[in-house]
Amino acid sequence: LGLLDSLFTALDEQQMSYHLFDEVFPNPTEALVQKGYAAYREAGCDYLIAFGGGSPIDTAKAIKILTANPGPSTAYSGVGKVKNAGVPLVAINTTAGTAAEMTSNAVIIDAERQVKEVIIDPNIIPDIAVDDASVMLDIPxxxxxxxxxxxxxxxxxxxxxxxxxxxxxxxxxxxxxxxxxxxxxxxxxxxxxxxxxxxxxxxxxxxxxxxxxxxxxxxxxxxxxxxxxxxxxxxxxxxxxxxxxxxxxxxxxxxxxxxxxxxxxxxxxxxxxxxxxxxxxxxxxxxxxxxxxxxxxxxxxxxxxxxxxxxxxxxxxxxxxxxxxxxxxxxxxxxxxxx
Structure with missing residues (x-):
């Protein structure tokens, strides 16, 4: 979590409260999305910040869907099915990369069917995309x-x-x-x-x-x-x-x-x-x-x-x-x- 320190410092300086959800894993599943959305609701957040590569950003995109549309997020697999845009999303990318920080795609696994559901919709494009090479220096x-x-x-x-x-x-x-x-x-x-x-x-x-x-x-x-x-x-x-x-x-x-x-x-x-x-x-x-x-x-x-x-x-x-x-x-x- 060392890379997050500068982000937390900036939020603290602006006296903005935040909740950290750090349970994302590679190839995110719908169950993970639901867990993240529950954490979002419980914390009473107003918007989302994704920090990481494709998996954290895709997870945040799927949570964004659920903030304004009924679940599960995998129900929106395909093109142009997300009716409402949801809360603002800032995507801070740390890999080079999936380009998830600026695209209309998210990929979430339906674990029961063992299939990756591909959601393609302009309503899940992050509102702000950040690419800073200095946070990529320690990627293995x-x-x-x-x-x-x-x-x-x-x-x-x-x-x-x-x-x-x-x-x-x-x-x-x-x-x-x-x-x-x-x-x-x-x-x-x-x-x-x-x-x-x-x-x-x-x-x-x-x-x-x-x-x-x-x-x-x-x-x-x-x-x-x-x-x-x-x-x-x-x-x-x-x-x-x-x-x-x-x-x-x-x-x-x-x-x-x-x-x-x-x-x-x-x-x-x-x-x-x-x-x-x-x-x-x-x-x-x-x-x-x-x-x-x-x-x-x-x-x-x-x-x-x-x-x-x-x-x-x-x-x-x-x-x-x-x-x-x-x-x-x-x-x-x-x-x-x-x-």
């Missing part, structure tokens, strides 16, 4: 790598999304460039302030891109092992990213050629087809460089787990923006390749 290398690859996934999925447009393209390409350049440096030396700052910019730009363009099958498939095996979201994305984008590549060859350029590949003299393959190679190289596991089998996942994920992945709200439609059998093959 493994979390830096996982959250950084999550941000790269946001940028690439947004760039090849069926919902992409010139504004999201500009943000996504710059995010890819920044993350490719600075993530290894942030992993190698967490106290490299410039690397932390550039990663904060990169993940924010990626958030701006996918908040408008949407995501895709990487997230749709990644949500399932995250829900059933409690695996880090960024690691799940990173394992699946090169596999699914290689599947998508025939439908977006020219775009993947531009991804390669943004990742520092010298594509002069290459055809778009060749350059698009280099994009996939660059993704794999970056993932390996920052220490991401190269398959789900290293994380306790087996072939037997896959069958229960297929329908849930296809029903995930992130799937429709993917540039290539996948059949149930194709999703199975993608998971098998990711083992």
């Amino acid at each position: 290398p493994s979390i830096t790598a996982a959250t950084g690859m999550d941000a790269l996934t946001h940028a690439i999925e947004a760039f090849v999304s069926v919902g992409a447009h010139p504004l999201t393209d500009a943000n996504a390409l710059e995010a890819i460039r920044l993350i490719n350049q600075w993530l290894p440096q942030a992993v190698d030396d967490g106290h490299n302030l410039e690397a932390r700052e550039q990663m904060a910019f990169g993940q924010y730009l990626a958030g701006m891109a996918f908040n408008s363009a949407g995501l895709g099958l990487v997230h749709a498939l990644a949500h399932q092992p995250g829900a059933t095996h409690n695996l880090p979201h960024g690691v799940c994305n990173a394992i699946l990213l090169p596999i699914i984008e290689n599947f998508n590549r025939p439908n977006a060859v020219a775009r993947f050629a531009r991804v390669a350029q943004a990742m520092g590949v010298d594509t002069r003299g290459m055809s778009d087809e060749a350059a698009s393959m280099e994009a996939i190679n660059a993704i794999r190289a970056l993932s390996k460089r920052v220490g991401i596991p190269q398959g789900f089998s290293q994380l306790g996942v087996s072939k037997a787990d896959i069958e229960g994920w297929l329908d849930k992945a296809l029903a995930d709200p992130c799937a429709p923006c993917n540039p290539r439609t996948a059949s149930r059998d194709e999703v199975r093959e993608l998971y098998l390749e990711a083992l």
